[in-house]
Amino acid sequence: MKHLEEKVISSQQIFTGRFLKIERDQVQAPDGKIYTREYILHPGAAMIIPLLPNGNVVMVHQYRHAVKQVFLEFPAGKRDANEVTLDTAKRELKEETGYEAKDWKFLTTIHPVIGYSNEHIDLYLAQDTNLSQRQLDHGEFIEVVEVPPQDLMRYVREGKVTDVKTQIGSFWLDKFLRGEWN
Amino acid sequence: MKHLEEKVISSQQIFTGRFLKIERDQVQAPDGKIYTREYILHPGAAMIIPLLPNGNVVMVHQYRHAVKQVFLEFPAGKRDANEVTLDTAKRELKEETGYEAKDWKFLTTIHPVIGYSNEHIDLYLAQDTNLSQRQLDHGEFIEVVEVPPQDLMRYVREGKVTDVKTQIGSFWLDKFLRGEWN
Numbered sequence: 001m002k003h004l005e006e007k008v009i010s011s012q013q014i015f016t017g018r019f020l021k022i023e024r025d026q027v028q029a030p031d032g033k034i035y036t037r038e039y040i041l042h043p044g045a046a047m048i049i050p051l052l053p054n055g056n057v058v059m060v061h062q063y064r065h066a067v068k069q070v071f072l073e074f075p076a077g078k079r080d081a082n083e084v085t086l087d088t089a090k091r092e093l094k095e096e097t098g099y100e101a102k103d104w105k106f107l108t109t110i111h112p113v114i115g116y117s118n119e120h121i122d123l124y125l126a127q128d129t130n131l132s133q134r135q136l137d138h139g140e141f142i143e144v145v146e147v148p149p150q151d152l153m154r155y156v157r158e159g160k161v162t163d164v165k166t167q168i169g170s171f172w173l174d175k176f177l178r179g180e181w182n
Numbered sequence: 183m184k185h186l187e188e189k190v191i192s193s194q195q196i197f198t199g200r201f202l203k204i205e206r207d208q209v210q211a212p213d214g215k216i217y218t219r220e221y222i223l224h225p226g227a228a229m230i231i232p233l234l235p236n237g238n239v240v241m242v243h244q245y246r247h248a249v250k251q252v253f254l255e256f257p258a259g260k261r262d263a264n265e266v267t268l269d270t271a272k273r274e275l276k277e278e279t280g281y282e283a284k285d286w287k288f289l290t291t292i293h294p295v296i297g298y299s300n301e302h303i304d305l306y307l308a309q310d311t312n313l314s315q316r317q318l319d320h321g322e323f324i325e326v327v328e329v330p331p332q333d334l335m336r337y338v339r340e341g342k343v344t345d346v347k348t349q350i351g352s353f354w355l356d357k358f359l360r361g362e363w364n
Contacts, residue, residue, distance in 0.1 A: 001252035004245040004323055015197045019220045020204060020298060022197070027247055030323045038201045039248035040222070040298065063186040064296040065209055066221035070183035071296055111344045112294045113301075114246040114253055116202060116222065120344075141186055141212045157290075157363055162302075164294045164346040171353040181339055 042119035098134035101126035224301035280316035283308035
Protein backbone atom coordinates (compact mmCIF):
# COMPACT_ATOMS: atom_id res chain seq x y z
CA MET A 1 0.00 0.00 0.00
CA LYS A 2 3.12 2.24 -0.08
CA HIS A 3 2.05 3.70 -3.45
CA LEU A 4 -1.01 5.40 -1.85
CA GLU A 5 0.90 7.05 1.02
CA GLU A 6 1.58 10.75 1.44
CA LYS A 7 4.87 12.25 2.64
CA VAL A 8 4.78 14.96 5.31
CA ILE A 9 6.49 18.16 4.11
CA SER A 10 5.61 20.36 7.07
CA SER A 11 3.43 20.13 10.13
CA GLN A 12 1.98 22.86 12.35
CA GLN A 13 -0.57 23.08 15.17
CA ILE A 14 -2.79 25.90 13.86
CA PHE A 15 -5.56 25.98 16.46
CA THR A 16 -5.73 25.37 20.20
CA GLY A 17 -9.18 25.69 21.76
CA ARG A 18 -10.29 24.91 25.28
CA PHE A 19 -10.81 21.27 24.23
CA LEU A 20 -9.92 20.86 20.54
CA LYS A 21 -6.53 21.08 18.83
CA ILE A 22 -6.02 21.20 15.05
CA GLU A 23 -2.92 20.22 13.11
CA ARG A 24 -2.32 21.38 9.54
CA ASP A 25 0.18 19.42 7.44
CA GLN A 26 1.53 19.98 3.95
CA VAL A 27 1.92 16.59 2.29
CA GLN A 28 3.29 15.32 -0.99
CA ALA A 29 0.73 12.99 -2.59
CA PRO A 30 1.37 10.07 -4.98
CA ASP A 31 1.05 12.47 -7.95
CA GLY A 32 4.04 14.48 -6.60
CA LYS A 33 1.88 17.53 -5.87
CA ILE A 34 1.55 19.28 -2.49
CA TYR A 35 -1.78 19.17 -0.65
CA THR A 36 -3.01 20.54 2.69
CA ARG A 37 -4.46 18.19 5.32
CA GLU A 38 -6.16 19.33 8.56
CA TYR A 39 -7.13 17.13 11.48
CA ILE A 40 -7.95 17.07 15.17
CA LEU A 41 -5.21 15.88 17.55
CA HIS A 42 -6.72 13.37 19.99
CA PRO A 43 -5.04 11.32 22.74
CA GLY A 44 -7.10 8.15 22.09
CA ALA A 45 -9.87 6.62 24.17
CA ALA A 46 -11.28 3.45 25.69
CA MET A 47 -14.81 2.01 25.66
CA ILE A 48 -16.14 -0.66 27.96
CA ILE A 49 -18.87 -3.28 27.46
CA PRO A 50 -19.73 -4.11 31.09
CA LEU A 51 -21.54 -7.47 31.22
CA LEU A 52 -23.38 -8.10 34.51
CA PRO A 53 -23.82 -11.50 36.19
CA ASN A 54 -27.59 -11.20 35.34
CA GLY A 55 -26.78 -11.05 31.60
CA ASN A 56 -27.54 -7.34 31.13
CA VAL A 57 -25.05 -4.69 30.03
CA VAL A 58 -24.43 -1.41 31.87
CA MET A 59 -24.90 1.65 29.67
CA VAL A 60 -25.28 5.40 30.04
CA HIS A 61 -27.61 8.08 28.77
CA GLN A 62 -25.70 11.25 28.01
CA TYR A 63 -26.61 14.51 26.26
CA ARG A 64 -24.12 15.30 23.50
CA HIS A 65 -24.21 18.96 22.64
CA ALA A 66 -22.40 18.59 19.27
CA VAL A 67 -25.37 16.56 17.95
CA LYS A 68 -27.93 18.05 20.38
CA GLN A 69 -29.36 14.65 21.34
CA VAL A 70 -29.32 12.29 24.32
CA PHE A 71 -27.42 9.11 23.34
CA LEU A 72 -27.50 5.58 24.72
CA GLU A 73 -23.82 4.68 25.00
CA PHE A 74 -21.38 2.24 26.45
CA PRO A 75 -19.17 3.92 29.08
CA ALA A 76 -16.08 5.48 27.50
CA GLY A 77 -13.55 8.23 27.95
CA LYS A 78 -10.35 9.86 26.83
CA ARG A 79 -6.94 8.50 27.71
CA ASP A 80 -4.96 10.55 30.23
CA ALA A 81 -1.32 11.35 29.38
CA ASN A 82 0.89 8.24 29.70
CA GLU A 83 -2.10 6.02 30.49
CA VAL A 84 -2.54 2.63 28.79
CA THR A 85 -6.13 2.23 27.53
CA LEU A 86 -6.87 -0.71 29.85
CA ASP A 87 -6.34 1.69 32.78
CA THR A 88 -8.51 4.29 31.00
CA ALA A 89 -11.22 1.64 30.67
CA LYS A 90 -11.06 0.70 34.38
CA ARG A 91 -11.07 4.36 35.46
CA GLU A 92 -13.93 5.44 33.18
CA LEU A 93 -16.11 2.44 34.05
CA LYS A 94 -15.84 3.31 37.73
CA GLU A 95 -16.20 7.08 37.26
CA GLU A 96 -19.25 6.93 34.99
CA THR A 97 -21.15 3.91 36.33
CA GLY A 98 -19.67 2.99 39.72
CA TYR A 99 -18.87 -0.55 38.49
CA GLU A 100 -15.58 -2.40 38.81
CA ALA A 101 -14.67 -5.64 37.04
CA LYS A 102 -12.19 -8.46 37.64
CA ASP A 103 -12.19 -9.96 34.12
CA TRP A 104 -11.02 -7.69 31.29
CA LYS A 105 -10.76 -8.74 27.63
CA PHE A 106 -9.42 -6.51 24.81
CA LEU A 107 -11.68 -6.80 21.76
CA THR A 108 -10.46 -4.46 19.03
CA THR A 109 -9.31 -0.96 18.09
CA ILE A 110 -11.50 1.32 15.97
CA HIS A 111 -10.90 4.64 14.20
CA PRO A 112 -14.04 6.81 14.32
CA VAL A 113 -12.98 9.83 12.22
CA ILE A 114 -10.32 8.87 9.68
CA GLY A 115 -11.12 11.94 7.55
CA TYR A 116 -10.23 14.54 10.17
CA SER A 117 -9.01 13.14 13.53
CA ASN A 118 -6.27 10.77 14.68
CA GLU A 119 -8.56 9.38 17.41
CA HIS A 120 -8.60 5.66 18.08
CA ILE A 121 -10.79 3.83 20.60
CA ASP A 122 -9.82 0.53 22.23
CA LEU A 123 -12.83 -1.67 23.06
CA TYR A 124 -12.89 -3.89 26.16
CA LEU A 125 -15.33 -6.50 27.45
CA ALA A 126 -15.58 -6.32 31.26
CA GLN A 127 -16.95 -9.32 33.16
CA ASP A 128 -17.10 -10.41 36.79
CA THR A 129 -18.47 -6.95 37.58
CA ASN A 130 -19.51 -5.55 40.94
CA LEU A 131 -20.97 -2.23 42.02
CA SER A 132 -18.69 0.24 43.82
CA GLN A 133 -18.93 4.07 43.92
CA ARG A 134 -19.44 6.56 41.03
CA GLN A 135 -17.08 9.55 40.67
CA LEU A 136 -18.40 11.76 37.87
CA ASP A 137 -16.17 14.44 36.36
CA HIS A 138 -17.12 18.09 36.82
CA GLY A 139 -19.73 19.00 34.19
CA GLU A 140 -20.69 15.39 33.34
CA PHE A 141 -24.39 14.50 33.56
CA ILE A 142 -24.81 10.81 33.04
CA GLU A 143 -27.66 8.41 33.79
CA VAL A 144 -26.79 4.75 34.24
CA VAL A 145 -29.11 2.11 32.74
CA GLU A 146 -29.13 -1.70 32.46
CA VAL A 147 -30.00 -3.09 29.03
CA PRO A 148 -30.62 -6.72 27.99
CA PRO A 149 -28.37 -7.54 24.96
CA GLN A 150 -31.34 -8.68 22.80
CA ASP A 151 -32.99 -5.25 23.29
CA LEU A 152 -29.71 -3.60 22.32
CA MET A 153 -29.59 -5.33 18.91
CA ARG A 154 -33.18 -4.29 18.30
CA TYR A 155 -32.28 -0.67 19.16
CA VAL A 156 -29.39 -0.83 16.67
CA ARG A 157 -31.65 -2.11 13.91
CA GLU A 158 -34.32 0.52 14.69
CA GLY A 159 -31.81 3.38 14.55
CA LYS A 160 -31.89 4.05 18.31
CA VAL A 161 -28.17 3.39 18.86
CA THR A 162 -26.43 5.64 16.35
CA ASP A 163 -23.22 6.36 18.30
CA VAL A 164 -20.66 4.36 16.32
CA LYS A 165 -18.55 3.02 19.21
CA THR A 166 -21.70 1.80 20.97
CA GLN A 167 -23.16 0.24 17.81
CA ILE A 168 -19.86 -1.55 17.10
CA GLY A 169 -19.68 -2.74 20.72
CA SER A 170 -23.25 -4.07 20.37
CA PHE A 171 -22.33 -6.10 17.27
CA TRP A 172 -19.17 -7.52 18.94
CA LEU A 173 -21.22 -8.44 22.03
CA ASP A 174 -23.79 -10.16 19.76
CA LYS A 175 -21.00 -12.23 18.11
CA PHE A 176 -19.54 -13.04 21.55
CA LEU A 177 -22.86 -14.11 23.09
CA ARG A 178 -23.71 -16.27 20.04
CA GLY A 179 -20.36 -18.01 20.51
CA GLU A 180 -19.31 -17.04 16.95
CA TRP A 181 -16.41 -14.86 18.12
CA ASN A 182 -14.70 -15.39 21.46
CA MET B 183 -34.54 12.65 28.51
CA LYS B 184 -35.26 16.40 28.80
CA HIS B 185 -33.58 16.49 32.24
CA LEU B 186 -30.15 15.72 30.68
CA GLU B 187 -30.31 18.42 27.99
CA GLU B 188 -28.24 21.60 27.84
CA LYS B 189 -29.58 25.01 26.85
CA VAL B 190 -27.55 27.12 24.39
CA ILE B 191 -26.64 30.52 25.87
CA SER B 192 -24.39 31.72 23.04
CA SER B 193 -22.87 30.25 19.92
CA GLN B 194 -19.88 31.38 17.86
CA GLN B 195 -17.79 29.98 15.00
CA ILE B 196 -14.29 30.39 16.43
CA PHE B 197 -12.16 28.72 13.77
CA THR B 198 -12.35 28.42 9.97
CA GLY B 199 -9.57 26.41 8.37
CA ARG B 200 -9.20 25.31 4.77
CA PHE B 201 -11.37 22.26 5.55
CA LEU B 202 -12.39 22.31 9.22
CA LYS B 203 -14.75 24.68 11.04
CA ILE B 204 -15.13 24.85 14.82
CA GLU B 205 -18.11 26.13 16.77
CA ARG B 206 -17.86 27.17 20.44
CA ASP B 207 -21.07 27.32 22.46
CA GLN B 208 -21.78 28.42 26.01
CA VAL B 209 -24.44 26.11 27.44
CA GLN B 210 -26.41 25.90 30.66
CA ALA B 211 -26.21 22.35 32.02
CA PRO B 212 -28.74 20.51 34.22
CA ASP B 213 -26.95 21.83 37.34
CA GLY B 214 -27.69 25.40 36.21
CA LYS B 215 -24.03 26.20 35.63
CA ILE B 216 -22.47 27.46 32.39
CA TYR B 217 -20.08 25.22 30.45
CA THR B 218 -18.15 25.59 27.19
CA ARG B 219 -18.63 23.07 24.37
CA GLU B 220 -16.51 22.96 21.17
CA TYR B 221 -17.24 20.92 18.07
CA ILE B 222 -16.58 20.56 14.36
CA LEU B 223 -19.31 21.74 11.99
CA HIS B 224 -19.88 19.07 9.34
CA PRO B 225 -22.44 18.94 6.48
CA GLY B 226 -23.13 15.20 6.85
CA ALA B 227 -22.12 12.33 4.60
CA ALA B 228 -23.26 9.18 2.82
CA MET B 229 -21.69 5.70 2.64
CA ILE B 230 -22.51 3.02 0.12
CA ILE B 231 -22.35 -0.79 0.36
CA PRO B 232 -22.20 -1.71 -3.34
CA LEU B 233 -23.20 -5.38 -3.76
CA LEU B 234 -22.22 -6.87 -7.14
CA PRO B 235 -24.18 -9.52 -9.07
CA ASN B 236 -21.28 -11.95 -8.32
CA GLY B 237 -21.86 -11.55 -4.56
CA ASN B 238 -18.77 -9.42 -3.84
CA VAL B 239 -18.77 -5.88 -2.48
CA VAL B 240 -16.92 -2.96 -4.08
CA MET B 241 -14.53 -1.23 -1.67
CA VAL B 242 -11.66 1.25 -1.79
CA HIS B 243 -8.16 1.48 -0.39
CA GLN B 244 -7.38 5.04 0.64
CA TYR B 245 -4.52 6.64 2.59
CA ARG B 246 -5.85 8.73 5.48
CA HIS B 247 -3.30 11.24 6.58
CA ALA B 248 -4.94 11.98 9.97
CA VAL B 249 -4.23 8.38 11.06
CA LYS B 250 -1.28 7.86 8.66
CA GLN B 251 -2.55 4.49 7.42
CA VAL B 252 -4.14 3.04 4.29
CA PHE B 253 -7.73 1.97 5.10
CA LEU B 254 -10.06 -0.53 3.47
CA GLU B 255 -13.35 1.39 3.24
CA PHE B 256 -16.76 1.40 1.69
CA PRO B 257 -17.13 4.32 -0.75
CA ALA B 258 -18.33 7.46 1.03
CA GLY B 259 -18.25 11.21 0.84
CA LYS B 260 -19.49 14.53 2.16
CA ARG B 261 -22.87 15.93 1.27
CA ASP B 262 -22.83 18.98 -1.04
CA ALA B 263 -24.95 21.99 -0.03
CA ASN B 264 -28.67 21.29 -0.51
CA GLU B 265 -28.01 17.68 -1.54
CA VAL B 266 -30.07 14.80 -0.09
CA THR B 267 -27.78 11.97 1.04
CA LEU B 268 -29.21 9.51 -1.51
CA ASP B 269 -27.85 11.80 -4.23
CA THR B 270 -24.53 12.07 -2.35
CA ALA B 271 -24.40 8.27 -2.28
CA LYS B 272 -25.06 7.94 -6.04
CA ARG B 273 -22.51 10.66 -6.84
CA GLU B 274 -19.76 9.31 -4.58
CA LEU B 275 -20.22 5.70 -5.72
CA LYS B 276 -19.73 6.78 -9.33
CA GLU B 277 -16.88 9.22 -8.61
CA GLU B 278 -14.83 6.85 -6.43
CA THR B 279 -15.51 3.45 -8.03
CA GLY B 280 -17.11 4.05 -11.44
CA TYR B 281 -20.15 1.96 -10.46
CA GLU B 282 -23.81 2.92 -10.80
CA ALA B 283 -26.75 1.08 -9.24
CA LYS B 284 -30.47 0.80 -9.97
CA ASP B 285 -31.60 -0.54 -6.58
CA TRP B 286 -30.96 1.71 -3.54
CA LYS B 287 -31.98 0.87 0.03
CA PHE B 288 -31.49 3.20 3.03
CA LEU B 289 -30.15 1.23 6.01
CA THR B 290 -29.50 3.57 8.92
CA THR B 291 -27.94 6.83 10.14
CA ILE B 292 -24.83 6.82 12.35
CA HIS B 293 -23.03 9.50 14.39
CA PRO B 294 -19.26 8.90 14.31
CA VAL B 295 -18.01 11.66 16.64
CA ILE B 296 -20.67 12.62 19.20
CA GLY B 297 -18.03 14.13 21.50
CA TYR B 298 -16.82 16.82 19.09
CA SER B 299 -18.57 16.87 15.70
CA ASN B 300 -22.15 17.14 14.46
CA GLU B 301 -21.37 14.74 11.57
CA HIS B 302 -23.91 12.10 10.62
CA ILE B 303 -23.49 9.43 7.93
CA ASP B 304 -26.42 7.83 6.09
CA LEU B 305 -25.72 4.23 5.03
CA TYR B 306 -27.14 2.81 1.79
CA LEU B 307 -27.13 -0.67 0.25
CA ALA B 308 -26.72 -0.44 -3.55
CA GLN B 309 -27.74 -3.42 -5.69
CA ASP B 310 -28.28 -4.07 -9.41
CA THR B 311 -24.88 -2.44 -9.99
CA ASN B 312 -23.08 -1.91 -13.28
CA LEU B 313 -19.71 -0.44 -14.15
CA SER B 314 -19.61 3.03 -15.71
CA GLN B 315 -16.80 5.65 -15.54
CA ARG B 316 -14.81 6.90 -12.50
CA GLN B 317 -14.48 10.65 -11.87
CA LEU B 318 -12.06 11.13 -8.94
CA ASP B 319 -11.88 14.50 -7.20
CA HIS B 320 -8.65 16.50 -7.41
CA GLY B 321 -6.20 15.17 -4.81
CA GLU B 322 -8.01 11.86 -4.25
CA PHE B 323 -5.94 8.68 -4.63
CA ILE B 324 -8.19 5.69 -4.38
CA GLU B 325 -7.76 2.06 -5.37
CA VAL B 326 -10.90 0.03 -6.07
CA VAL B 327 -11.06 -3.59 -4.83
CA GLU B 328 -13.68 -6.36 -4.82
CA VAL B 329 -14.10 -8.21 -1.52
CA PRO B 330 -16.20 -11.33 -0.74
CA PRO B 331 -18.47 -10.59 2.27
CA GLN B 332 -17.16 -13.61 4.25
CA ASP B 333 -13.60 -12.24 3.98
CA LEU B 334 -14.85 -8.86 5.16
CA MET B 335 -16.25 -10.25 8.44
CA ARG B 336 -12.93 -12.03 9.01
CA TYR B 337 -11.08 -8.73 8.44
CA VAL B 338 -13.35 -7.03 11.00
CA ARG B 339 -12.67 -9.70 13.59
CA GLU B 340 -8.91 -9.59 12.94
CA GLY B 341 -8.75 -5.81 13.33
CA LYS B 342 -8.11 -5.11 9.64
CA VAL B 343 -11.26 -2.98 9.15
CA THR B 344 -11.03 -0.34 11.85
CA ASP B 345 -12.81 2.53 10.06
CA VAL B 346 -16.09 2.71 11.97
CA LYS B 347 -18.47 3.40 9.05
CA THR B 348 -16.98 0.48 7.13
CA GLN B 349 -17.09 -1.87 10.12
CA ILE B 350 -20.73 -0.94 10.80
CA GLY B 351 -21.58 -1.43 7.10
CA SER B 352 -19.92 -4.86 7.26
CA PHE B 353 -22.08 -5.92 10.22
CA TRP B 354 -25.29 -4.64 8.56
CA LEU B 355 -24.35 -6.51 5.36
CA ASP B 356 -23.73 -9.67 7.42
CA LYS B 357 -27.22 -9.37 9.00
CA PHE B 358 -28.75 -8.71 5.54
CA LEU B 359 -27.03 -11.66 3.85
CA ARG B 360 -27.99 -14.03 6.72
CA GLY B 361 -31.62 -12.96 6.22
CA GLU B 362 -31.79 -11.74 9.85
CA TRP B 363 -32.37 -8.10 8.92
CA ASN B 364 -33.89 -7.05 5.62
